[in-house]
Amino acid sequence: MTGLRFILYQLRKNPLSIIGIAILLTFIIIAIFAPIIAPPPEGHIDPYMIPRDGYSPVPKPPSEEHIFGTTQGQYDIFYGVIWGTRSAFRVGLIVIGVVLVVGIVLGSIAGYFGGIIDEIIMRVTDIFMAFPALILAMAITVALGPSLNSVIIALIVVSWPSYARLIRGDILAVREENYVEAARGIGGSHFRIITRHILPNSIYPTLIMASLDIGAVVLSAAALSFLGLGAPEGYVDWGQMISFSRNWIVGPPGNPLAYWYTVTIPGLFILLFVLGWNLLGDAFRDILDPRLSRK
């Protein structure tokens, strides 16, 4: 049995997963203490909009006042990346949360009842999965009108099918187990059998892996924002900050790296955030995969 203690032991043994946990803890702290780390200036109304220091189109390098510099339009990079952590968690948690609920409901129905219901649900997932995810997400965001909420909806729409399928598979694997038969024998209702007997015994590995997909969700959201389909201009959003840097990749002649900070810093935040989740995910994959662990 893969007990909690075994998981913790395995995690401690793997230095990469320790790094992953450390990175994620740092981001959680940043997100919680954002108002203290980067306090909004006096009289700034919406903390989720990056404060501007003037309107000059040319980015300014790191200084006392703006320790990571400013982007074009004088948005403060430090403020943006710190508060952007909150946006990242928000998008990731909402998308994965909703997708898991949808996945569990539809996956259980399909896996438990089988037959025509299963066939219909699976064919619907086929249709959604017939598109390259980013393309479908782009089409949906355009159809809903570009905004952060549209991005969240689009990511939910494109990612629920794979979770529904995974959970259906988990349920199929235990549907015929003796304890399920027994529960059926003593007259348990379908709802009770699914929620009390089948789900607790089958879906934890999938749940863990799915929750670690938050990194991938944030990466897709950042890509959509970068393409200009996400949050409104000036919103605390990493992907958008990188799109601000697009015109400032190459500096003036003689100083080609003059504006390095506009692209490098927000990018590093995205990379580290996604890396943290993926490192942890990788460690869990090894632990939860019975073919690889405990030889």
Add this chain to the structure above:
Amino acid sequence: MELRAYIVRRLLLIIPVLFGVTLLIFALLQLFSPVERVALYVTNPRQFASVADMIAKYGLDQPVWVQYGHWINQIFHGNLGWSTVVSQPVTSAMLNFLPATLELAIFATPLIIFGGIFLGSKAAAHKDKAIDHATRLGAIVGWSLPTFWLGLMLLMVFYGLFTGLLPPERLSTEMNILVHSESFTQYTGLHFLDAILNGNGRVLLDSLRHLVLPVMTLTIVSMAFIMRLMRSSMLEALGKGYILTARAKGLDENTVVSKHARRNALIPVLTVSGYIFAGLVNGVVITETIFNYKGLGWWTWQSAVNLDISGILAFALFNGVLFVFTNLVVDLLYARIDPRVRLGGKVT
């Protein structure tokens, strides 16, 4: 016999999926007003002057099933509407932009597949050695890299730091004029191939120079995926009984790894090659956007930011259909290679 039955079954299965794919795109369309949707039926910009006539003609004020009929009929006649961003019909825009994207794919795909397989099996064969750690770390960082950021960083170094070494776009201005001049015949639209066919070394060099960075960007992110999969499937294969047998009968390690383990480990990689296609399409949109490389992906991005629905929906539909057929080919190949698939009879 079984293989044929499987093929028939699999072919029949794509009909409802294709129907569903068109239905989903059509559903997205319903979020727009009839006036906006007219763009999907227009073949000539002058028709925009008579929107009311177009709405009546294509039944945009009729019940949805009537509209769906008109819409699908148009698509079967090759009319996908008018792309405002490039001022031409969607069908011809797609045909014009396709070669540029193909050019990227021709270079990136083999690199992704063979590079990923090679590195993944190297890592597995030397599990827990330096090379394994290096490729693992490389894979996980590559997998976490935002494609758009990687591309911009590469541009900063190879275009900025090494002044103009590897520039963005598809060709330099001078070469672009040359390519579109009388003296240069465009046989395929693929610049590097046309340059070879025309025997023009300068155009060839220039087009290759412009391809390096986008191909690199596409490759790094997608390769990480295959590398990881190949590593774990190779590790599994190496633990099998037949490997023990092969070693016991005295085969050298190289033969064991490349002949016995790798071939079996390739099967899971084959099953996900459909996803590699999807990854490539997703990556192409971002890569072409960053490098201002005017292909299908760039056009899709332009359509998206200008809210040009006919462009983006046509591209989504095109990819959905293409993806369905890619998966069909993959499944058939899979059934051919692994008899368990068709003998098991059940495809879930």
